[in-house]
Amino acid sequence: MDELDNMVVEYHASMGRKVLLMAIFLLICFVLVVLSCAWGTDNSFGTAYQVIIDHILGHQYEVRSWEWWQDHYIWENVMPSIAVSIIAGVGLAIGGVVMQAVTGNPLADPYTTGISSGACLGAVIAILIGFTFTSAVGEYGIISNAFICSLIPALVVVLISKRVGNSPTTIILVGIAISYFFNGMITFLMVMANPNKMYAAYQWQIGSVTGISWSEIPVMCAAVIVASIISYVVSSKLDLLMLGDESAKSLGLNVEQFRTLCLVMLSILVASVISYTGIIGFVGLVIPHVARFLVGGTSRLVIPMSMILGATMLVFANMISRTITFYTDVPIGIVMSFIGAPLFLYLILRKKSQRQIF
Amino acid sequence: MRGLSENEFVTDYRRGNHKKLLFVFVCSVIAVITFFVSLFFGPSEITAQQCIDALMNHYGTITDPLADMVVWDIRIPEACMALITGVALAAGGAVMQTTLRNPLADPYIMGVSSGAYLGVAVFMAFGICIIPGLTQSYSIVINAFVVSLVPMTVILIASSKGKISSGKLILIGIAVMYVFSATTALIKVLADEETLAEIYQWGVGSLSGQEWDEIGIALVVTIIGTFFLALQARNLDAVNGGPNIAKAVGVNVKFVTLYSMTMVSLVTAGVVAFTGTIGFVGLVAPNIARMFVGNKMKYLIPASAAFGAMFLIIADTIAKVVTPTGIPCGVIASVVGGPIFVMIIIRQRKKALL
Numbered sequence: 001m002d003e004l005d006n007m008v009v010e011y012h013a014s015m016g017r018k019v020l021l022m023a024i025f026l027l028i029c030f031v032l033v034v035l036s037c038a039w040g041t042d043n044s045f046g047t048a049y050q051v052i053i054d055h056i057l058g059h060q061y062e063v064r065s066w067e068w069w070q071d072h073y074i075w076e077n078v079m080p081s082i083a084v085s086i087i088a089g090v091g092l093a094i095g096g097v098v099m100q101a102v103t104g105n106p107l108a109d110p111y112t113t114g115i116s117s118g119a120c121l122g123a124v125i126a127i128l129i130g131f132t133f134t135s136a137v138g139e140y141g142i143i144s145n146a147f148i149c150s151l152i153p154a155l156v157v158v159l160i161s162k163r164v165g166n167s168p169t170t171i172i173l174v175g176i177a178i179s180y181f182f183n184g185m186i187t188f189l190m191v192m193a194n195p196n197k198m199y200a201a202y203q204w205q206i207g208s209v210t211g212i213s214w215s216e217i218p219v220m221c222a223a224v225i226v227a228s229i230i231s232y233v234v235s236s237k238l239d240l241l242m243l244g245d246e247s248a249k250s251l252g253l254n255v256e257q258f259r260t261l262c263l264v265m266l267s268i269l270v271a272s273v274i275s276y277t278g279i280i281g282f283v284g285l286v287i288p289h290v291a292r293f294l295v296g297g298t299s300r301l302v303i304p305m306s307m308i309l310g311a312t313m314l315v316f317a318n319m320i321s322r323t324i325t326f327y328t329d330v331p332i333g334i335v336m337s338f339i340g341a342p343l344f345l346y347l348i349l350r351k352k353s354q355r356q357i358f
Numbered sequence: 359m360r361g362l363s364e365n366e367f368v369t370d371y372r373r374g375n376h377k378k379l380l381f382v383f384v385c386s387v388i389a390v391i392t393f394f395v396s397l398f399f400g401p402s403e404i405t406a407q408q409c410i411d412a413l414m415n416h417y418g419t420i421t422d423p424l425a426d427m428v429v430w431d432i433r434i435p436e437a438c439m440a441l442i443t444g445v446a447l448a449a450g451g452a453v454m455q456t457t458l459r460n461p462l463a464d465p466y467i468m469g470v471s472s473g474a475y476l477g478v479a480v481f482m483a484f485g486i487c488i489i490p491g492l493t494q495s496y497s498i499v500i501n502a503f504v505v506s507l508v509p510m511t512v513i514l515i516a517s518s519k520g521k522i523s524s525g526k527l528i529l530i531g532i533a534v535m536y537v538f539s540a541t542t543a544l545i546k547v548l549a550d551e552e553t554l555a556e557i558y559q560w561g562v563g564s565l566s567g568q569e570w571d572e573i574g575i576a577l578v579v580t581i582i583g584t585f586f587l588a589l590q591a592r593n594l595d596a597v598n599g600g601p602n603i604a605k606a607v608g609v610n611v612k613f614v615t616l617y618s619m620t621m622v623s624l625v626t627a628g629v630v631a632f633t634g635t636i637g638f639v640g641l642v643a644p645n646i647a648r649m650f651v652g653n654k655m656k657y658l659i660p661a662s663a664a665f666g667a668m669f670l671i672i673a674d675t676i677a678k679v680v681t682p683t684g685i686p687c688g689v690i691a692s693v694v695g696g697p698i699f700v701m702i703i704i705r706q707r708k709k710a711l712l
Contacts, residue, residue, distance in 0.1 A: 107529070156700075160700075160704065163704070167525065167707070169523060169525030169526050169528075169529060170525055170703055170707055172529060173462070173525055173528060173529065173699075173703050174700050174703055176532060177696045177697070177699035177700045177703070178696065178700070180637065180638075180692045180695065180696040180699070181692065181693055181696030181697060182696075183692065184689045184690070184692040184693035184696065185693060187562065187685060187686075187689045188685060188689055188690075188693065191681055191685045191689075192680070192681055192685075324544075324547075324548070325547060325548060330543075330544070330547050334540055334543045334544060334547070337536050337537075337539070337540040338537075338540040338541070338544060340536075341533055341536035341537040341540055342533075342537055344533045344536065345530065345533035345534065345537065348526060348529050348530055348533060349516075349530065
């Protein structure tokens with residue numbers, strides 16, 4: 001009995017450490033949020049913190065006073081982009097975790113498999129041409145379009161992995177080729193519609209969280225929350241899936257059905273993020289690996305850790321993109337690929353210890 | 359084996375060679391025809407008649423200065439650049455694929471082009487050139503060449519390190535490309551304010567806005583580079599056969615690899631310095647050419663070059679026809695090239711080579 005007790009104690013201690021780690025990163029994320037506000041307005045950390053807290057506490061200022069302007073600037077200009085960064089970070093990180101489990105491929109994420117590009121093309125079609133595949137209008141029309149188009153790469157990836165065998169490298173190469181194709185189509189459509197839209201097309205393809213207002217956030221936020229809850233609920237099944245199809249089947253999981261459901265959920269999630277931000281790469285690829293490194297392999301821990309890390313990462317990238325130059329915002333995607341691409345290289349090159357991937 | 363007499367065999371062989379030469383010839387002819395067709399399209403409002411007049415009268419009395427300028431200073435340089443770029447990238451792609459024995463290799467996807475462009479960005483932003491005191495056009499080519507050797511080195515090191523699947527090698531190239539593109543974008547953004555739109559133009563490659571002296575440089579570099587590549591055609595065939603065969607026929611694999619990769623960097627840098635990174639030409643052209651002329655470099659290099667030139671000039675013409683202001687032809691290239699890339703992957707997979 002002693003041994004068992006010891007194990008329980010040890011388990012609780014290790015869980016405690018991991019939860020503590022999450023709390024620390026949550027705190028870092030919060031500090032970064034305040035820092036972004038401070039740097040964005042040339043204030044000290046304390047002032048920015050004060051303004052944020054006052055706003056949350058419902059403090060009212062005299063209209064058009066200095067404090068009022070400060071409050072207004074932070075909450076109308078800086079905060080929406082931070083909120084979008086957090087939501088997108090959470091969403092894309094979950095997307096990465098689910099994608100990597102579903103495809104059994106450590107290099108898979110919505111970006112490298114072309115799903116983001118597909119979603120983006122759908123959104124661009126809805127916005128530019130006003131054509132939606134469903135009868136939905138407005139935001140929902142855009143998202144539903146993005147969803148339907150994101151199913152194309154998802155389907156291609158599934159079909160090709162069936163046809164030619166599920167080699168991780170092949171899948172990613174196909175995904176990258178698909179995303180080139182879709183990115184080309186996006187530019188093509190945007191420039192056809194308006195020759196001066198080259199830059200806007202670029203922003204869509206590199207991802208940008210600026211210029212978004214509070215009114216656009218709820219839908220995206222809701223989708224991410226729902227997807228987070230679902231993926232947390234099915235986390236044990238994701239673990240089964242990562243053991244490989246045969247093992248998962250023998251442990252009573254309907255692999256095909258579960259995989260399809262996951263891909264559909266993933267497409268909805270990615271579509272609702274991408275429709276607002278454009279294609280932000282590397283979040284879903286890198287974050288799950290870092291999370292797994294920090295808290296180990298079980299999805300029950302990896303999912304919340306990834307959510308926190310994803311948010312932290314994008315808030316950080318957003319802060320960099322706002323402050324690196326004083327006259328313009330560098331699109332967040334450039335910052336992300338700067339951080340993400342070397343890690344991508346590392347992931348390809350590293351020697352696999354647990355499972356032979358290539 | 360078919361029972362052929364020696365004479366029959368020779369005739370058969372010659373007939374095969376004629377077919378291969380015919381492919382090169384047909385592609386070249388189409389490229390030249392498209393070259394002239396493309397002169398009639400473009401952003402400026404000029405009628406076909408004006409175009410023809412401007413073409414005819416350039417060395418006589420210029421009757422219509424505007425049309426003359428549009429045709430001779432905008433459209434012909436652009437079309438020339440399309441042909442040169444096509445030749446350079448396709449020949450480079452063909453050699454890369456043979457040397458690495460990987461049908462997915464291409465200067466763009468392996469990061470060589472983005473490396474070259476980083477060199478250009480460094481010069482444009484900071485005025486730093488490896489060899490100081492040259493004029494701008496030369497400086498950017500030199501810079502592009504030197505920096506493009508970095509991704510090339512990464513790829514060579516990766517490919518020489520024991521067992522590495524060809525798919526993985528391409529992924530390494532793609533990752534390198536991401537790193538270099540991001541660095542270029544960052545440098546440009548830091549350097550001056552209104553360039554974000556330009557970065558994109560570069561990223562997908564644009565043939566417009568070429569000066570005549572730039573075309574001269576690109577042309578000379580391309581001719582020299584492809585000539586030196588063609589000299590190695592036989593040795594490259596041996597390398598393509600695998601290290602054992604190469605050794606058996608007395609070819610120094612290391613030397614041939616280094617030599618040809620340096621030349622590929624050179625031709626890539628020569629065009630990328632002026633056009634930005636145009637993708638997929640170096641991938642698509644050799645793969646299609648191979649279907650017609652086979653693996654022999656003696657035919658594959660010219661066939662790829664001819665097909666590449668044809669491919670890019672057609673892409674550029676389409677880009678000018680479908681949109682009033684023209685989209686970068688790199689966009690067309692990636693819309694066409696993406697699916698072809700997927701096709702090649704699937705074919706490779708079936709042969710269990712990836």
